[in-house]
Amino acid sequence: MTRCQVPAFLIHQIQEELDKDEEEMMVFLCRDLAPDLATADLKEILVALNEREKLTPVGLSELLYRVKRFDLLRRILNTEKATVEAHLARSLRLIPDYRVEINENLEKDEVGSLGFLLRDYAPRMKMAKDKSFLALIIDLEKLNLVAPNQLDLIENCFQSIHRIDLIRKIQKYKHEASVSSVHSQPVYVNAHQASLPNLNLIDPPYHSGIQNENIEKLQKGSSLTLGAAEPLHMSIEESGSVPHKMSDDSYRMQSQPLGICLIIDCIGNDTDVLEKTFRGLGYDVHCHRYLNMNSMNQKLLEVARWQKHKYCDSFVCILVSRGNSQSIFCTDHTFSGFPLEQIKKYFTADSCPGLLGKPKLFFIQSYVVPENEQECSSLLEVDGNAENISSKVTIPHAADIFWSHCKVDVSKLEQSPTSSSYYLRCLAELLHNPYKRKRCILAIHMELNKKVYDGNMTVDPSQQYSLLLQHTLRKKLFFPT
Incomplete structure (x- = not known):
């Protein structure tokens, strides 16, 4: 011995x-x-x-x-x-x-x-x-x-x-x-x-x-x-009685549910895979297909007023619709347009106190209608402080917003009416992978950029996706693995 x-x-x-x-x-x-x-x-x-x-x-x-x-x-x-x-x-x-x-x-x-x-x-x-x-x-x-x-x-x-x-x-x-x-x-x-x-x-x-x-x-x-x-x-x-000091460099993402995930799919091709993906991440998912602008406005207001946000750690909103660079058209045939900036405003801390200091993620797929095909009409009246919305910059002023906006010409949809968005499909694949989820959302989106732009190499320029990310996140954001 x-x-x-x-x-x-x-x-x-x-x-x-x-x-x-x-x-x-x-x-x-x-x-x-x-x-x-x-x-x-x-x-x-x-x-x-x-x-x-x-x-x-x-x-x-x-x-x-x-x-x-x-x-x-x-x-x-x-x-x-x-x-x-x-x-x-x-x-x-x-x-x-x-x-x-x-x-x-x-x-x-x-x-x-x-x-x-x-x-x-x-x-x-x-x-x-x-x-x-x-x-x-x-x-x-x-x-x-x-x-x-x-x-x-x-x-x-x-x-x-x-x-x-x-x-x-x-x-x-x-x-x-x-x-x-x-x-x-x-x-x-x-x-x-x-x-x-x-x-x-x-x-x-x-x-x-x-x-x-x-x-x-x-x-x-x-x-x-x-x-x-x-x-x-x-x-x-x-042991265990010492109060824990939360890390200051990442958002808390531990609540059950993790947050509300609102999916509004006015095209109807992506709801199922998105619902499965975000439900798997732990979100309380609410899906709505084929809404017109008035219905979407009412649904956004309703969700923004829910008290349950204060018990959750985050919020996700996914919109799929025809539109232009500043607005979406939903299922309306007259292209009056619902301003994208207003969607953000409904969920900023002053409008939705339950989301104060919490990450708010928006994923937008716009099928862009050429300007010469749009019918001029007055903008939809929306609740809240919406004056001069169209003249405001698109970069969100409120904190903790993650805004991912993908655009592709509407002809892409017209050629394949039942095809899903390549952008949203890649997003779902990345978030479904537990190894990818070990990385923060910015790193995940960087890989999403790569997939989308690599995919553009194999298609006609008129069918290529354009992807823009804007955010005011103050911390790192990790989804549960």
Whole structure:
């Protein structure tokens, strides 16, 4: 036995003292340390870690601390809780922070509620009546739905069962992980990912430094001395109670639903794919086809006045219509035009207070009617402060607006009346891809630009799409992955 290893009798003695739930918890904590032993019991895992020189007396004391068996710390390892906390404060940790923060014992009815909520995401996942929360997390890890850098799903579920304390724990972990990544580039892996071949993943260096501790060689019956240290005011019972300070560089995108998504498709070819895409992102989607301008105006006003915006983190509006550079015509045959600028105004913070400080995304597909084919008529009267709308600049003055406007000649539609918009089809494909959604909306739109303009290379100039992005976003915007 090397000086870093733990005597076998200590492992046996501790394992005998633990109940079933504590063993399960300890196995969960060790999953990243021994990913090849996914089906092994606790004793097998501890013995294997010991043989691989990954388990030290300090590491064993941390495991007992994490499962709150402070009596065994004192009785078997002859050390105190405060001493272990002092070592943890100096980053002498065996267990990854992710496993610590997500380690919780939930009531059976709460676990049952989580299982019900997750059926849409993991329909094949078996949900036994007596399944614990940790077993549920392990199942989600196997399906690659939860990982150290992929916690939005479980955070949203906690939101649904009103466990604000657990949401704060996850947000605290995510914030600290993002801060630490500025100074280093650690690669986090879960047990499922680490077991895959040829991925060239790096084991997390959580136990580096532990084996360099000057630990006295343990003999049978000897005491474990971890070294004197001042007790810190950091108790495991207090975990998660510290208020979380939200990151200032990205919008909060965690509400359920994520926001209202209003789709007005006056052509009728894109509603289905757009509805599926944004419903999959977590939006409450409302679709309307073939509206005239009066009907659209009333619908926009109605949605802008909804009180539910204050409970959501964002808003999306998608319009598909014939139009010109400044207006859309809906299904009206007389081209009076509904000013696009007014659509923005309905959802700015002064008109819709529930969206104050929240991102408002607009995706417009205009099939442009040539000016010589438009019939002159007065602009539609709209509610609100709309004077001189046509003379205003198109760049939005209000904050937090993302405005993506794609135009193509109406002849494109006339040649293929049932064809969907290539612009909207590419948008849906990008947003449907979870790997693309790891990038902010501006990066996603840059790729959308590329797809649209690459597509233009293969068509007649009169059939090419023109894409314009204007925004007043103040932060980065990420959709849930």
